[in-house]
Amino acid sequence: MFSRDVAGGLLMMVVGSAFSYFGWAYDVGTLSQMGPGFMPVALGGILVLLGLLILVNGLGFIVAGANTGKIPPGIAAKQKDGAVPQLGEELHHSGGPLETIHWPDWRGLAAIVLAIVAFVMLAEKGGLIVATFAVVFISALGDRNNRLRDALLLSAWVTVFGVAVFYYGLQIRLPLLRSFR
Amino acid sequence: MMMTALTDLGQGFVVALQPYNLLMCFLGILLGNIVGVLPGMGVMAAISILLPLTFGMSPVATILMLAGIYYGAQYGGAICSILLNLPCHPPHAVTCLDGFPMTQQGKGGVALGVTIIASFVGASFGITEMIFLAPMLVRAALNFGPAEICSLMLLGLIAGSTLAKGSALKGIAMTTLGLLLGMVGTDVNSGIARFDFGLLPLDNGIELVALALGLFGIAEFIKSVNRMAPVNTRYTNVRMRDMKPSRADFRKAFFPMVRGTLIGSLCSLIPGTGPTIASFVSYALEKKVSRTPERFGHGAIEGVACPEASTHSSVQGDFIPTMSLGIPGDGVMALLLGALIMAGITPGPQLVSEHPDIFWGLIASFWIGNILLVILNVPLIGVWVKLLSIPYRLLYPCALFFICIGVYSANNDLFQVGETLVIGLAGYLLLFLGFHPAPILLGFVLGPRFEENFRRAMLVSYGDPKIFLSPISAVILGLCVLLVVLQIVFWLRRLRAGDTAATPNSSLVEAE
Numbered sequence: 076m077f078s079r080d081v082a083g084g085l086l087m088m089v090v091g092s093a094f095s096y097f098g099w100a101y102d103v104g105t106l107s108q109m110g111p112g113f114m115p116v117a118l119g120g121i122l123v124l125l126g127l128l129i130l131v132n133g134l135g136f137i138v139a140g141a142n143t144g145k146i147p148p149g150i151a152a153k154q155k156d157g158a159v160p161q162l163g164e165e166l167h168h169s170g171g172p173l174e175t176i177h178w179p180d181w182r183g184l185a186a187i188v189l190a191i192v193a194f195v196m197l198a199e200k201g202g203l204i205v206a207t208f209a210v211v212f213i214s215a216l217g218d219r220n221n222r223l224r225d226a227l228l229l230s231a232w233v234t235v236f237g238v239a240v241f242y243y244g245l246q247i248r249l250p251l252l253r254s255f256r
Numbered sequence: 257m258m259m260t261a262l263t264d265l266g267q268g269f270v271v272a273l274q275p276y277n278l279l280m281c282f283l284g285i286l287l288g289n290i291v292g293v294l295p296g297m298g299v300m301a302a303i304s305i306l307l308p309l310t311f312g313m314s315p316v317a318t319i320l321m322l323a324g325i326y327y328g329a330q331y332g333g334a335i336c337s338i339l340l341n342l343p344c345h346p347p348h349a350v351t352c353l354d355g356f357p358m359t360q361q362g363k364g365g366v367a368l369g370v371t372i373i374a375s376f377v378g379a380s381f382g383i384t385e386m387i388f389l390a391p392m393l394v395r396a397a398l399n400f401g402p403a404e405i406c407s408l409m410l411l412g413l414i415a416g417s418t419l420a421k422g423s424a425l426k427g428i429a430m431t432t433l434g435l436l437l438g439m440v441g442t443d444v445n446s447g448i449a450r451f452d453f454g455l456l457p458l459d460n461g462i463e464l465v466a467l468a469l470g471l472f473g474i475a476e477f478i479k480s481v482n483r484m485a486p487v488n489t490r491y492t493n494v495r496m497r498d499m500k501p502s503r504a505d506f507r508k509a510f511f512p513m514v515r516g517t518l519i520g521s522l523c524s525l526i527p528g529t530g531p532t533i534a535s536f537v538s539y540a541l542e543k544k545v546s547r548t549p550e551r552f553g554h555g556a557i558e559g560v561a562c563p564e565a566s567t568h569s570s571v572q573g574d575f576i577p578t579m580s581l582g583i584p585g586d587g588v589m590a591l592l593l594g595a596l597i598m599a600g601i602t603p604g605p606q607l608v609s610e611h612p613d614i615f616w617g618l619i620a621s622f623w624i625g626n627i628l629l630v631i632l633n634v635p636l637i638g639v640w641v642k643l644l645s646i647p648y649r650l651l652y653p654c655a656l657f658f659i660c661i662g663v664y665s666a667n668n669d670l671f672q673v674g675e676t677l678v679i680g681l682a683g684y685l686l687l688f689l690g691f692h693p694a695p696i697l698l699g700f701v702l703g704p705r706f707e708e709n710f711r712r713a714m715l716v717s718y719g720d721p722k723i724f725l726s727p728i729s730a731v732i733l734g735l736c737v738l739l740v741v742l743q744i745v746f747w748l749r750r751l752r753a754g755d756t757a758a759t760p761n762s763s764l765v766e767a768e
Binding site: 091102115121126129179183194198199207211226 | 423425426428429432433435436439443445446448450451474477478481482483647648649650652653654656657660661664665668670673674676677680681684685686688689690691707710711714715717718719721751
């Protein structure tokens with residue numbers, strides 16, 4: 076079985092060793108004359124160690140069968156009226172099996188990523204109006220409850236507001252509208 | 257000494273009352289309040305999103321505005337917690353326990369009124385504490401060498417990462433990751449660009465704004481999109497006159513408020529013990545001393561008054577080590593510290609002597625800000641209630657636009673918008689795996705200065721680590737060890753109980 080702690084521990088170990096490995100290429104130096112590589116190598120090593128501990132912790136819980144995926148009592152009490160605590164709440168405690176957690180909402184994820192990519196691509200080439208409209212419109216489509224009309228209206232409003240505040244008010248250094256070349 | 261503190265404070269009021277500074281403080285509170293009220297926007301998100309507004313302002317105006325945004329958002333979060341049962345900032349998780357039942361009983365207005373009073377009382381005490389304690393701390397810290405500063409930073413890092421919610425081990429891992437991310441960019445000593453992967457824009461390091469907005473904006477939106485329960489606005493009918501607590505309510509709330517304030521200020525003295533722990537501890541204590549503990553969790557006014565007073569007095573207290581030592585206690589403080597460094601001020605013992613206008617102006621503005629908060633919130637409650645009903649599906653696209661434009665305007669660089677996206681995706685992966693990203697910010701902000709002081713200490717001692725065993729440094733390091741040992745003890749106890757679900761925090765509240 077695979078738990079979040081096992082995956083998290085592995086990830087930390089990979090990140091830590093990457094920093095150590097690439098840090099090694101810079102001069103490590105000596106204790107009294109540290110080179111630029113010293114701290115990255117040392118901290119990378121520490122991160123690997125921490126990752127290992129997290130990993131072992133995760134494996135330990137699996138072996139002990141303690142993984143009930145149980146929700147802490149304090150939080151369960153707050154769920155009485157059916158509201159799902161989402162933000163600022165740790166619903167699934169660390170070590171919980173991967174199966175009990177929410178997989179990402181792929182539609183929302185894709186929309187948010189695409190929206191920002193669109194902003195980066197369009198801001199200079201198309202101008203503030205196009206980029207603003209794109210970022211709001213695309214990301215709004217990520218929510219299943221937003222209909223096309225809602226998304227269009229919202230992006231139109233934000234574009235008007237954004238142009239007024241950021242172009243005319245704060246004089247941001249982006250063209251207003253530019254034809255694609 | 258007390259007299260000089262008071263005259264300095266007088267000077268501070270002169271600074272804070274300058275029309276421009278006052279306006280910025282007011283604007284910060286107003287905007288912070290607006291963003292804080294919005295369901296799904298925490299204090300971290302509020303500060304990150306509004307941070308770009310301060311670019312190009314004078315240092316004094318920057319810090320006044322940021323502080324205003326902070327407690328504006330803090331109070332806005334309380335509104336969201338009480339009326340909607342949505343704790344957007346961890347300390348409010350406790351306020352929800354009794355605040356929302358009060359709302360269901362039609363007493364939401366009273367809960368908000370008590371929150372305003374409690375936060376003002378708590379903050380006032382915290383500010384007073386700061387006035388007298390900060391100069392003392394500064395005087396002690398001025399004698400610190402690089403080794404002592406290093407140990408102190410280590411204490412701050414360990415405390416900040418272990419005492420926050422969630423697994424301590426993961427917290428320390430996140431702090432380490434933050435320290436490593438802080439190393440990206442040009443090394444001060446050798447001029448070598450580290451970890452830039454040949455990307456020129458990375459030579460200046462990772463942008464704080466990109467990091468903060470990636471972790472607390474984009475990552476949170478990815479986590480919440482299509483997952484936010486529809487906002488329940490059934491109870492959000494609060495008018496101005498509903499907010500006045502009756503005499504009986506006030507009598508019930510008075511002592512919890514005082515006790516909460518004291519606990520908050522005590523907690524703020526222990527490094528790393530931020531408002532979250534203060535609010536949990538004060539709630540647990542209130543329940544213990546109450547003659548009718550069974551009322552708690554069902555709309556006891558004490559359960560709203562004590563954590564709010566505690567949170568605000570601890571928030572103010574947290575500014576003490578941040579401003580006078582340059583060592584933030586939690587992620588929010590780290591963000592403020594980073595913003596100050598970007599504005600050209602380096603908080604630390606020198607700040608108080610070299611820029612008394614900033615330091616005392618800030619303290620004076622706290623009071624002005626808290627009064628403004630009270631004045632602003634009573635008449636505007638109707639507006640806030642309207643804001644609460646904006647659904648998340650319309651909110652996050654707007655917020656994404658603000659993030660894009662905010663990061664861009666930081667340096668007029670679209671590369672950094674892309675950087676924010678990458679960080680956001682990585683941050684979501686971390687959230688997904690059960691890591692809390694706030695300590696990353698702590699490590700990121702302290703990283704470069706930690707490295708600098710560590711190197712200097714080792715240079716001074718010709719590579720002999722015994723320099724860290726000087727009396728002051730040894731005591732601080734001893735505290736670090738104590739913290740780690742305590743965490744191991746907690747962990748072992750939890751392991752023996754076989755209860756993997758209960759964190760020390762939640763068990764605190766549940767303790768009967």
